[in-house]
Amino acid sequence: MTDYTVEFVRTGEEITVSGTETVLSRCIEEGIAQEFSCRVGMCLACSAAVVEGEVTQPAARGLTDEEAENYALTCMARPRSDLVLDRGKYPPSIGKGAHVGDAGDDTASADD
Numbered sequence: 618m619t620d621y622t623v624e625f626v627r628t629g630e631e632i633t634v635s636g637t638e639t640v641l642s643r644c645i646e647e648g649i650a651q652e653f654s655c656r657v658g659m660c661l662a663c664s665a666a667v668v669e670g671e672v673t674q675p676a677a678r679g680l681t682d683e684e685a686e687n688y689a690l691t692c693m694a695r696p697r698s699d700l701v702l703d704r705g706k707y708p709p710s711i712g713k714g715a716h717v718g719d720a721g722d723d724t725a726s727a728d729d
């Protein structure tokens with residue numbers, strides 16, 4: 618399987634991640650302080666903005682389809698190219714509760 622370079626902006630850290638492992642698992646192995654919690658793609662704690670490159674993350678259920686184009690949940694994301702990621706950047710839905718498995722926007726009532 619192909620190995621990819623993953624660079625983190627602001628810290629300059631760089632790791633090699635194969636296409637079969639997640640970015641988070643390599644961060645943990647390399648001692649990089651990547652935040653995480655659930656490790657199942659729901660809480661968004663491990664989010665990073667994708668500055669360059671492409672990931673596959675079909676199990677990243679906490680992201681909308683639109684968000685998945687610009688953010689990686691590192692616990693689910695596997696590289697499909699070399700990557701530049703900005704850790705600690707969170708998608709807009711993190712403030713709306715959609716990431717915890719709600720049926721939708723928690724600001725809307727059932728009567729809307």
Ligand code: FES
Pocket residue numbers: 652653654655656657658659660661662663664679690691692693
């Ligand atoms: S650790 Fe919860 S979404 Fe990745």
